[in-house]
Amino acid sequence: MQAFIAQCKAELLRSIRNKRFIIFTILFPVAFYFIFTSVNDANMKINGVAWKAYYLMSMTAFGLLNSSISSLGVKMAQERSQGWVRLLKITPLSSVAYVGSKIIATSIINLGIIIIMFLVGNFGKGVDLSITKWVSCGAWLLLGSIVFLALGSLVGTTKKPETAQPIASIFQLGLAMLGGLWMPVVTMPKLMQDIAHWMPTYNFAQGPWRILAGQSVDLNNIWILGGYLVLFFLLSSFIFKKQNAE
Amino acid sequence: MKNAIEIKNVSKQYQHKKAVDNLSLTIKEGSIVALLGPNGAGKSTTINMILGLTEPTSGQIKLLGKAPKEKSVRNKIGAMLQEVSVIDGLKVRETIDLFRSYYSNPLSTNELLKISNLESDQNKFASDLSGGQKRRLGFALALAGNPDVLFLDEPTVGMDITSRQIFWETIRSFAGSGKTIILTTHYLEEADNLADRVVVINQGNIIADGTLDEIKASTGMQHVSFTIGENVTSDHLLRLPGVTDVQQTGRRVKVYGENTDQILFSVIRNNIDVSDIETHKSGLEDAFQSLIESSDSKGEDNYASIYRTV
Numbered sequence: 046m047q048a049f050i051a052q053c054k055a056e057l058l059r060s061i062r063n064k065r066f067i068i069f070t071i072l073f074p075v076a077f078y079f080i081f082t083s084v085n086d087a088n089m090k091i092n093g094v095a096w097k098a099y100y101l102m103s104m105t106a107f108g109l110l111n112s113s114i115s116s117l118g119v120k121m122a123q124e125r126s127q128g129w130v131r132l133l134k135i136t137p138l139s140s141v142a143y144v145g146s147k148i149i150a151t152s153i154i155n156l157g158i159i160i161i162m163f164l165v166g167n168f169g170k171g172v173d174l175s176i177t178k179w180v181s182c183g184a185w186l187l188l189g190s191i192v193f194l195a196l197g198s199l200v201g202t203t204k205k206p207e208t209a210q211p212i213a214s215i216f217q218l219g220l221a222m223l224g225g226l227w228m229p230v231v232t233m234p235k236l237m238q239d240i241a242h243w244m245p246t247y248n249f250a251q252g253p254w255r256i257l258a259g260q261s262v263d264l265n266n267i268w269i270l271g272g273y274l275v276l277f278f279l280l281s282s283f284i285f286k287k288q289n290a291e
Numbered sequence: 292m293k294n295a296i297e298i299k300n301v302s303k304q305y306q307h308k309k310a311v312d313n314l315s316l317t318i319k320e321g322s323i324v325a326l327l328g329p330n331g332a333g334k335s336t337t338i339n340m341i342l343g344l345t346e347p348t349s350g351q352i353k354l355l356g357k358a359p360k361e362k363s364v365r366n367k368i369g370a371m372l373q374e375v376s377v378i379d380g381l382k383v384r385e386t387i388d389l390f391r392s393y394y395s396n397p398l399s400t401n402e403l404l405k406i407s408n409l410e411s412d413q414n415k416f417a418s419d420l421s422g423g424q425k426r427r428l429g430f431a432l433a434l435a436g437n438p439d440v441l442f443l444d445e446p447t448v449g450m451d452i453t454s455r456q457i458f459w460e461t462i463r464s465f466a467g468s469g470k471t472i473i474l475t476t477h478y479l480e481e482a483d484n485l486a487d488r489v490v491v492i493n494q495g496n497i498i499a500d501g502t503l504d505e506i507k508a509s510t511g512m513q514h515v516s517f518t519i520g521e522n523v524t525s526d527h528l529l530r531l532p533g534v535t536d537v538q539q540t541g542r543r544v545k546v547y548g549e550n551t552d553q554i555l556f557s558v559i560r561n562n563i564d565v566s567d568i569e570t571h572k573s574g575l576e577d578a579f580q581s582l583i584e585s586s587d588s589k590g591e592d593n594y595a596s597i598y599r600t601v
Contacts, residue, residue, distance in 0.1 A: 051392035059380030128376035132432070135342050136393045137365040 049142045056150035060116055069115065069217075070158055074108035075165055077227075082170055091229045094257040098174065101166035102253035103226045105186055108158045110221060110246060113193035114213050116151045118200030122209030125201075148194055155190050159183045174257070182253035189249045192270050195277035196245075202284040220246040245273040293356070295320045295440050295471040296341055301350030303336050303495075310336040312495035313350070318488075320439070323472045325486035327479070329583060333495040334475045335373060338444050341473070342370060355440065366395055369438035371429045371446045377417035384413040387431055394436030406461060407431035422449040430458070441465070443474040447481065459485060479576045491582050498586040499578075507578045514547045514571050515554050520564030531557040 060066055078100060087097040124130050133143060163179060166172035174182075196216060203209040221227055223237070224246025230238055241247045248266040255263060296318040303311040311333045318324050326334045339345040340352055343359030357364050378386060384400060391397035404410045407427040412420065417428060426449055433441060443462070447455045459481055466472060466485065476482050482489060489506050491499040499506050507513070519528075525537040528546055533554050536547040548554045551570045558565055 048392045051389055055378075055381060055385065055389045058385070059378070062380045124378065128372065128374040129378050131344060131374075132370075132372060132376050132429075134344060135365060135368065135370050136390065136436070137362050137395075138393045139362070 048138055049146055052138065052142060052146035053150050053153075056116075056146055057153060059120075060112075060150065060154050066112070066115060070108045070112040070154070071161060073111075074104040074158075074162060077107070078104040078162070078165065079169065087170060091231065092254065092258055094254065095172075097166070097170045098172045098257050099229065099254060101162060101170070101172055102182060102186075102257065103229075103250055105159055105162040106189075106246065106250040106253075107221050107226045108162060109155050109186055109190040110193050110226070110249075111217050112154055112158060113151060113190050114197040114200060114217055116154065117147055117194050117197030118203075118213050119206065119209050120147070121198065121201030122203045123206040126204065126206050144198070148191075151194060151197075152187065152190070156183075156187055159186055178256055182256050185252035185256070186249075189252060189270060192245055192249065192274045192277065195274050195281065199277050199281040199284075202281055202288065204288075220244060223247075224250065226250055243269065245270060292319050292321065294318065294353075295322075295355060296473070297351075297353040298337075298341070299351045301337075301340060301347045301352060303333075303340060303345065304348040310495055311340070311347070314492075314495065314497060316490065316497065316500075318471065318473065320471050321469045322488055323466050323486045324474070324488045324490060325482035326473065326475045326490050326492060327482060327579060328492035332492045334492050335444055336495075337492065338370075338442055338473065338475065342368070342442060366436060367439045368442065369433035369436055369440075370442035371426070371433045371444060372442075373444045373448075375422065375425045375429060375449065377420065377425050377428060379416070379418045381417055382414050383409055383417055383420070383428060386417050386428065387435060390432045390435040396437055397435055398437045403431040403434060406434060408457065423451060423454045426450055427454070427458070430461075438470070440471045440473070443472065443476075445475055447476065447478060455481070479579060491579065493583055493586045496586075499582050506582075507572060508549050513549065513551050514545045515551050515558075515568065516543065516545045516571065517558075517565040517568045518542050519544055520566075523564055527563065528558075531561065533557060 082097045082100055085096055087095070089096045091099045121130075130143075134140075160183075163172075163183065197213075200209055200213050200216065203212060223240055224230075224244035225233065225241050226246055230241045230247060233241060248269045251263065251266045255261070255266075294317050296316070298314060298316040301311060301314050302309065310331075314333070314337065316337075326337065328334050336345060340347050341354055341359060343354075352359060355364050355367055381389065384404065387400055387403050391400065391403075398406075401410075404413055407430050409424065409427055409431065412424060417425070420428060426446065430446065433443075447458055450458060455478070462472065462474075463485060474482070474486070483503060487502060489499070489501065489503055490497055491506070519542055525539045525544060528534060528537045528544065531546075531554065533548045533550055534546055534557075535549070538545045538547075546554055546558075551572070555568065555570070
């Protein structure tokens, strides 16, 4: 337990010290949020929701997507290629504690991203929601980011960090765009809309978007996210097992 | 005394190569054992199997009486692996503290900083250290859990001569404390200075195993040289007990045998007319070379890969 806590602390420290990580998970989302709520009318309605509130959820989801994929995926690939994981294998630290501490540390960071983004939205752009709505949006985003942690661990199976980094970027940018985090899905052509509905990012952000619109939870979102979670998890554990057997 | 390591009939088959071939080895607690052999001989594969990093294809390995992967075993071992590895985003002291947290009975942080001579660099980021400093950090991490068994796989690669000397002095000070140390090294004189047992591995097999003196003697490389009087011939000398070969250049002869003391004793007891006596004990390197050469069926192909002292 002591080892697990120390491992979590170390992971937190490493993430906070990583400039690239902070830029992609906090600075970019905040900057995009300010830019796109300024060039567009912040109070225009998307599905009956004010753009400044709608886009706040989009950009929070974008930050979480980046943080989850890079902290698990890119870091794990790096640590494996540098022999660090091999060194850990001969210590009493279990592999469950190793991966678990990364998940916990990233979840704490993710919670931090949610809080920072919500504060920025509230104080910077005057997004005014009820406590219940803030909390339920935050809870959905925090829980939903587990799907992207699983995707991160799949990226982490890449043997070379030089490959893991671009793969992570492709997932981060691709999923953000296709899932309507950058531009609302309703503004996309029909084909792109159909694709978006199957993206994990769309189903992830759809939770808070619906909460903002006062709609109930759509089970389809949960099923699709759950499906992706199982898929990513099974794939990455299958690949890890195969690599370990070598 | 108990066995720290027991290896029974272990083989490791890779796709195209048998790295380790039916190897058996027992290492007692508290001993310092050097594994020597040319590149690709199977030393690192053997160490990795003892550490549980590589699964043997067949055979059995026990480390401290248990399977190497047991958590209680991991708590009692430490290792410097061949590849140097540090974690980014953590300082030297933080890295050491992190490793200490894994073990139930760690050495103190200050002690580890002192042993690794990193006290003045403790607040540097580990990734900013020089190659030699990273190696020393690796050494501190290997000792973090105050291990009973310490594995050092080519620990001084990348260190300059001074660092190497300091490093081996530190190891030597540990050696007396009852710890078992298994090491591989490119630098034969380092093994020569430190190990009380040398195991020579070639082509996945043990080809020699014993104390340094035994290994040196077993190769028959020792000889006595002296100048012989007019009426002495090499035939006389060959008939003496313990003599295996005689080479003569003018009146100077080299008399080969396993035990130079015995040769001298016979020479003197038989009143053979000799002067200017010199005895030559071969170094570990000579012994090593001759062992590898005689075990290599391929011969010259492998000479190039035989280790050299610096």
